[in-house]
Amino acid sequence: MTRYIIRRILQSIPLLLIISLILFVLLNSIGDPLAMMGGRNPTRPEDRARLARQLGLDKPVTTQYIYWLIGNDWTLIDVDGDGIPDTPGIRKGVLRGDFGTSIVTRGKPVIEIIWERVPNTLLLMIPAQIVILVLGLIVGTYSALRQYSWIDNAITTLSFVGFSMPIFLIALLSIYLFAVLFQRWGLPNLPANGMFDPQVGKTAGQVAKHMILPLFSIAFIDVARYSRYIRSAMLEVMSQDYIRTAKAKGLKRYYIIFIHALRNAFLPIVTLVGLDLPFLLAGAVVTERIFAWPGMGRLFLDHLQRADGPVVMGIVIILAVFVVLSQILTDITYAALDPRIRY
Helix, strand or coil, rough: HHHHHEEEEEEEEHHHHHHHHHHHHHHCCCHHHHHHHHCCCCCHHHHHHHHHHHHCCCCCCCHHHHHHHCCCCCCEECCCCCCCCCCCCEEEEHHHCCCCCCCCCCEEEHEEEEEEEEHHHHHHHHHEEEEHHHHHHHHHHHHHHCCCCCCHHHHHHHHHHHHCCCCCHHHHHHHHHHHHHHHCCCCCCCCCCCCCCCCCCHHHHHHHHHHHHHHHHHHHHHHHHHHHHHHHHHHHHCCCCCHHHHHCCCCCHHHHHHHHHHHHCCHHHHHHHHHHHHHHHCHHHHHHHHCCCHHHHHHHHHHHHHHCCCHHHHHHHHHHHHHHHHHHHHHHHHHCCCCCCCC
């Protein structure tokens, strides 16, 4: 297993380099970063040329990529906040953990910008993933054990409806129902945006209350998706010979379901969880934008619209690394759940 993990990590290095190169070239073609710097955008041609030279934007894309990857000693830092870097500094490069500085936020380090949003994203996404996994297991297993009953048909219908609805529609409908209509009817209503009420402050109760609607919007679709996979896997496992043998031996029903069936039926779900884990860090782009939740998804959109290449590249590369690590973790989990799997 150790040799397998080392081999997978070594194989992922060229893959990450290719991904980073393609993204770097694409980001350099979406717009002019200097034109999106707001009030700090220099208007005189000589100032623009000097700023582009100091930021390295006057060099070929391949040269910019190499400097981004391995670092350089010509980067200048904006000390006085006028939008024009003026103090010499040294950038170590991504390979040494330096993702550079943001173009549109007065030279603030990329890693610092990202780290400010990570706790907010994890605060929303980890509870959402737990709710999705628990409800998906319960609903999917219950539906499989009562195949073709009216409960199974009702769950199947609701699952298809939920899985077919776009996330923005669910988010907007939940806001209209639980925030707007409930307030109009004089019922206890839920807040529709932000993490907390500025007049109250960032308390645990305020954050929990503001989490309800975005968490519901995220979980609504994925519970439907997980329950369908679990139902199909449970139906397949329950028809296997070893399940019939366990029944013939007189084992208790709960023991057959939870020890024999569910453990093997959970293997396809491990793949889903492994694919979803990196996005716990990436955040929910649409949901965070609609509910004004200050997480990684909203950060990505804001800086992508302003062509802030260093921040966007930092987010994407961190996400790509987590995708690779989550797939390795998924393979290890496979071996732990199924003794027949060996690497």
